[in-house]
Amino acid sequence: MSSVGRAGGAGRAGRVVRAVGAGLLVLGAAASPAVADSSPSASPSDDGAAPTSAGTSFRTATEVDQGQKATASASMGDYLYWSFPADAGQRPTVKATVKLPDAHASATWQVDVYDGLRRRQACQYGAQTRTAAQDAASVELSCTLRTVRAWSEPWADDPLPGTYYVRLTTVGLKAADLGLPVSAEVQVDSKDVGGAAAVDGSLAEPLVPGVAVAAEGGDSDEESEGSVAVLSSIEPDDGWASGWWSDRWVWTAVGGVLAALAGVGGYSLTRGRSVRPTP
Structure with missing residues (x-):
């Protein structure tokens, strides 16, 4: 050449x-x-202060934003409930700290997380159950859930967008410790997994529990059954289904552009060089 x-x-x-x-x-x-x-906001809500009490059942669970630290004073043997919202693409981590009285016997504490259908969700990792020794001043628990999916098969037990419940209690409590005062702190944070957890599908509505209530002044059965009271009014800062956009869209576009550039480059390198005939 x-x-x-x-x-x-x-x-x-x-x-x-x-x-x-x-x-x-x-x-x-x-x-x-x-x-x-696409990253979810982990800052607490500016509308109000952090909760200072906990519910005693699913129906009375105290609502808490992600990133907020909720506190509560209770007694050993009580069941403490909080609720928080989790959207598609998030991987929530629940952390709980229980401050114990000066004199107490060894006790086992456990934190459980349930979804909007009250299905107990397994912890991907974390110390969900711990035993506090007699001289322990506090005990710390944690539970990291699986990534919340936008859609799942009806028979599956996958985490879905909606309200989640945290239950904190003691397991195998001795009678001598029943009723001793304790204080608890709970905080929920999430990591945005991104396009790696994206699926082709979405729920029509998030799993937010509600009950049918009678309408005031309703004469017909349709009117009396048409009103629904939502048990949990809290939701993500940017609304439900906020994770419709993910980095999977970006990298799909990147792959398409790179493929086009590679095709143009290959053609430019392999095409024959035109030679003008000598007059």
Whole structure:
């Protein structure tokens, strides 16, 4: 090959490399804010202070935002309930700390998490159950759930968007310790898993429990059964199904553009060099 041909090929290769590099820079700049925007807000709500009490059942569970630290004073033997919202693509972690009285026997504490259908959700990892020794001043528990999915098969037990309940209690409590005062702290944080957990499907409505109540002044049966009281009014800061956008869309577009650039570059490198006939 002549020096002119080699120079022309090197020039075409350089142009292809520059084009691919420019495309990657543009896509990287576009992907960075998109991925950042898909991250859920972990800051507590500005509407009110953190809760200072806990419910005693599912129906009376105290609502708490993600990122908020809820506290409660109770007695050994009580069942303490809190509720929080979790949306698709989030992996919630529940952390609980129980401060014990100066004199107490060894006791086992346990934190359980239930979804909106009151199905107990398994912990992916974390110390869900711990035994506090007699001289222990406190005990710390944690439970990291599986990633919340936007949709699942009816027979599956996957976490779905909606209200989740935290139950904190003692297991195998001795009679001498029954009624001793304790204080508890609970906080829920989530990690945004992103497009790796995205699925093709979504629920029509999040799993937020509600009960049918009679309408005031209703004469017919349809009117008396038409009102529903929502047991949990708390929801994510940017609304339900906020995870419809994920980085999977970005990287799918990146793959398509790279494939197009590779095709153009391959054609430029392999096509024959036209030679003008000498007059």
